Amino acid sequence: MKQKRKLGSFIKFMILSFVAAIILLPVLWMFFSSFRAAKEIISWPPKFLPHEWVFDNYRKVFKRAPMMTYIKNSAIFAVSTTCLSCMINSFAGYAFARLHFRGKNVLFTMCLMTMMIPFQVTMIPLFTMINKMGIYDTWAGLILPRMAGVMGIFMMRAFFVGLPLELEEAGRIDGLTDYGIFARIMLPLAKPALVTQIVLGLNGAWNDLLYPLLMTSNVRMRMLSNGVALFVGQDTTDYGPAFAAGVVSMLPMLLLYLFGQRYFVEGTATSGLKG
């Protein structure tokens, strides 16, 4: 019996490791390949580790495309939409959770319904609207529509609903207004929920492809996710820079994942429990 249990958990471990290898090996192979010399990349059979570590591919990537502009644009877009939406979502989340006002349920249902609207239905009118407003290809046009998000509102609402009523009463006794209670008492307590939202927001905005593609046409406004796509295509023959470009686009979020992994996992896990 014991022998059988051991064998069982060994097989389990092997399967789990196999799946982990399918995830990790491609990423590692891309990473190692980005340091290979051009000659080595096309040599057959391919090796896993580079024979000699060179930085040529990175130099080429930064020379051929305005990578610094892409990185800067992605960073501006990700950071500004995340900060603004975090603020606006926590205001709304708090009001829906703790304040009483007429029409609250109607407004909340409206928020719920926007979650059902797929982006591809609104993308063309949104594009036209931004164009007509004269803010196409500008930061305003990129950031304004992404200043609030239903998922964020729900996440903050769920968090604030769970806080005890006594906190509010204590604040009121101290003579705080509702804004004061929110800013001085509730918001500081919401730090974990806020960090989760920031982490997921940064990741989502950094990796978004369709939306920035739609809202910009000028190379100077282009983001990393679509700029880097140009390095590989059906007719690519110079593979080295493609590897390097892939690594560059992944690196910032990889760092974020290493430090904020907990928040990625918790944010995603709880999204399913509320459903």
Next chain:
Amino acid sequence: MMDWLKRVRNYWSSGSRTGYVMVAPAILVLLIFNIIPLFASFGISLLDVNVLFNNPKFVGIQNYLEAFRTPRFWNSLKNTFIFTFLEVPCQMVIGLALAAVLTRNKWVNKLFRSIYFLPIICSATAVGIMWQLILNSNIGYVSWMLRSIGLPKISFLKDPEIAMYTVIFMSVWRSFGISTIIFVAGMQEVPAELYESADLDGASKFREFFSITLPGIIPTIYFVLITRLIGSMQVFDLIFVTTGGGPNFRTETMVNYIYSRAFSSDTRLGYATAMSECLFAIILIISILFYRRMLKDEQA
């Protein structure tokens, strides 16, 4: 001046006004950039208009009729369904199986979970670049492995018979970890007593999985199913960066077709919007069907 400011502040702090002030920014953003475009889209779908919106012409339901007459529309619909009905079950089964094994919070399990979750940080572009190079028939590692065990050279993304399956594989690779994490969270909520009594009865692990775990996480399964179905029906980015809908339109899905009609060549916003309305209708029907099943199952 200060007095005036104070009066404004007092006015907006009293009673229920605080609530309105606090929800106003979010409601405005959602209204202007989500709800108004939704209603506008119905109108645009009745127009014949190019990307610059110069002299729009009202054509009624012509755009819809044209879509129904166009083989490329039906082809993209078919591809969307193939993608969805292979991708979603694959990643749900993989996610459920892995979650069942990784439910307990041991450090090994946590390590595996965070490895499986890693692709969440990869943009479609990064995933696309990576797999295109690994599967490349000249330099790719996978091609080399296949050849070293005697298999012929395969062009994973250029062979019309295989390209769709390759895209599905990449998509599963990218997102099964998310399903795993959500299922783990659901399984941890299943009361431990149920397993204890089953253990006393001598039930096998498989038996426990099918008669305790699965029924215990029905709401989570529905959540993942519905969100993944909706997400897969809207698949765009992975295909856009890898095959671009080719070879021979064999991987062109609805959103890829909509995008190309709206923005790449010979732009026709009205026609593209009419097609997105069709996709919206399909997504709505699927969601309603599954939600109703879900509510029924929860009452039972």
